[in-house]
Amino acid sequence: MNAHILLGIAIVLLLMFGVAFYSYMKSKDLLSFYIAERGGKWYLILGSLFASGISGASFLGMMSYYYNLGAGTLWINIGIAWSYFVLCFFIGPKLRRFGQLTIPDYLASRFDSPLLGPVFSIIASVWMIVLLGSLYVQGGLLFSELFGMSYSSSTIIVCAMVIIFTILGGMVVVLNTDFIAMIILTAALVITVPFLVKATEGWGPVTEAVSAAQPDYFTNAGELTPFMAFSWLFIWLFGYLGNPGYLTRFYAASSVKDIVKAGMAIALIYLPVSFIFFGSSFFAKTIYPNxxxxxxxxxxxxxDLVPPFIVGIAMAGLFVAILSSANTWLLAGATSLGRDIYQKLLNKDVSERKLLVVTKLLVLFLGALSVPIGIWRPAYIMEMMNLAYLIAGSTGGLIIIMSMYYRSMTKEAAWGGIISGSIIAISWKLMQRFSFISAEIDPMIPTLIVTCIVIIIISKLTKPSKKMIAVFEKMVS
Known part of the structure; x- marks a missing residue:
């Protein structure tokens, strides 16, 4: 490999190991490992949301969707942008006021149902494993391209590094690496695009060539059906709302004001960066049509087009983004299982020190459990993520947002929503797998509609307890 590329990679990785060591020194107890002692400033929350949302999914998976399917893919970005708006202005402040450690904590308290937390924790861990698998695919592709290693070996190495970084620093390392990843990722994208544009014949000829090859490429739905494009908006909107990896950031925020500031900042940068990704994909399409x-x-x-030293920085930045996202999902799954399964169901009197050890062992377990999915690579990155966020949105996103704004929502309604959402989403996908239902009709919209109706009907037939109302009122104040 070119020495300048290696130098760029080495600089970024040394910086990240320094951050990991700093985070390890800061993470001495359970509160710092789980939620960074509630010390996350707005720029750290911003960086964490941004890096986890962009990461390798945009540089690898999303770019392939732009390349193949055109402008219809932007509905995913619109869904994510709306999710950031809802998260930072309507959900995050309420979670920060609630002030616990995990999302199952919130659900169990909001609905006065101790069993709801562990059940949600198990469901979330299942699709978190799928998300982790998609990130291992990203890392495996990157390492095999960089170092000429086999794809399976690359995936295992990426897994090992993710586990080590997560165990070292918990939420502290997640927030710090995500902030650095945001800066490097944005720089990598902005710096590399001009080299791509220079290698083409300019905007007019490029758009004409792409339109001639794919007439629907620049339409609202691109190569998708309108229903499928619209469904993607809801998959990613509600998928993000139901993802504990994003939601626990708000427990880590130093104040409600920091959450709102992060929301305003990400509103200014996320969509412009997404449009740069889209533009670069169809410029690249004319150079590499096959x-x-x-x-x-x-x-x-x-x-092919960028100077070697910048290539090194860009590739290391991409790896940092993959690493930071994987840290996020792995930490969310492990902390939830540690607190909501081990502590609350198996060992209520466990010491804080032992719970921290158990959580780190769960990091190792979940991280390793995702490796076969990464090596197997059962589908494209975005297809794996679409499936994970379909389950997340169906089982968590709608329930969480309704629980915060529907005062009369009851325990029975929450259970009914989670069960109906899970059954409809999974059974619909299985029926599509065996060609009983058209693949053109995504289950997300029907699932949301039915789940919402189930929640409202059951809430009308039952009554919330005083404890449920007290938790609701606490978040409003």
């Missing part, structure tokens, strides 16, 4: 693996399109044009 690329074998569209998920490597950004890697390909960066290596």
């Amino acid at each position: 690329i074998e693996d569209p998920e490597t399109i950004w890697l390909t044009y960066t290596f």
